[in-house]
Amino acid sequence: MACLAATVHAVNLETLIVITIIGIPGSLRKESFNLRLLKAAQAMTPQHCRIEIESLEDIPLYNGDVEQAEGIPPAVERLKDRIAATDGLLIASPEYNNAMPGVLKNAVDWLSRPPQDLGRVFRGRPVAIMGATPGGMGTALAQAAWLPVLRTLGTRPWFGRSLHVSAAHQVFDQYGIIQDEALGDRLRDFVAGFAAYIAGEN
Numbered sequence: 001m002a003c004l005a006a007t008v009h010a011v012n013l014e015t016l017i018v019i020t021i022i023g024i025p026g027s028l029r030k031e032s033f034n035l036r037l038l039k040a041a042q043a044m045t046p047q048h049c050r051i052e053i054e055s056l057e058d059i060p061l062y063n064g065d066v067e068q069a070e071g072i073p074p075a076v077e078r079l080k081d082r083i084a085a086t087d088g089l090l091i092a093s094p095e096y097n098n099a100m101p102g103v104l105k106n107a108v109d110w111l112s113r114p115p116q117d118l119g120r121v122f123r124g125r126p127v128a129i130m131g132a133t134p135g136g137m138g139t140a141l142a143q144a145a146w147l148p149v150l151r152t153l154g155t156r157p158w159f160g161r162s163l164h165v166s167a168a169h170q171v172f173d174q175y176g177i178i179q180d181e182a183l184g185d186r187l188r189d190f191v192a193g194f195a196a197y198i199a200g201e202n
C-alpha cells in the first residue's frame, strides 16, 4: 500500500511542469549578451516552469509585397505557433541608439501579421522584458521603447520586477555563467516572479 502511494506521488511530480515560456533574444550574434542572459534564465527557472529559447535567424525582413504574394513566411508562422502554444513570452532586448534593435522589431512586426491572428499570438499574453548591454544604462531606454508596442499588440506586460544588465561584457564567464552573485539572484527572482504572474499568483 505504501509502495502504491509512492508511485502515484511520483507520477504527479512528473506532470508538474505547467508553464512554458518562449524566450526570444533580440540579437543574431552568436556571442550575444542577451542570448547569454536568456540561457542563464533558462538554467534557473522554478521547477514547474521551463524556458524554450527561439532564434530570429530565419525571420526575413518584413515586406508587404511578399506578404501579399506569398503570405506569412514559414519561419514566422512557426514562431507564431510556438508563441501561441505556450504561456508567456520573455524578451531579452539589446538597446540600439536608445531604442529597440531593428532585428527584433522586424520580427515582432511579422509576428503581428495578419491582424486576425493577433488574438492567438499576442492578445492577453504575459510578456516580460529584460536586457543586457556593455553600456551603463542596462537597456532602460530600449525596454521603455517596447512599451507602446506591447500595448498596441494587446499583450499583458509584467511590471513586477525589472532587470537591466549593465557592463554585460564583465558579467558572464567564458561558459556564459553569471559571475555576479547578486545579479544571479535578481535574475532568478525575475524569472520566478514572471512565472508566478503567468500562473496568476501576483
Ligand SMILES: Cc1cc2nc3c(=O)[nH]c(=O)nc-3n(C[C@H](O)[C@H](O)[C@H](O)COP(=O)(O)O)c2cc1C
Binding pocket: 026, 027, 028, 029, 031, 032, 033, 034, 035, 094, 095, 096, 097, 098, 099, 132, 133, 134, 135, 136, 137, 138, 139
Ligand atoms: C547600432 C548600434 C547601436 C547601439 N546603441 C546602443 C545604445 O543606445 N545603448 C547601449 O547601451 N548600447 C548600444 N549599443 C551596444 C549594444 O548594446 C551591444 O552591441 C550589445 O552587445 C548588443 O547586444 P547583444 O550582445 O545581445 O548582441 C549599440 C550597438 C550598435 C551596433
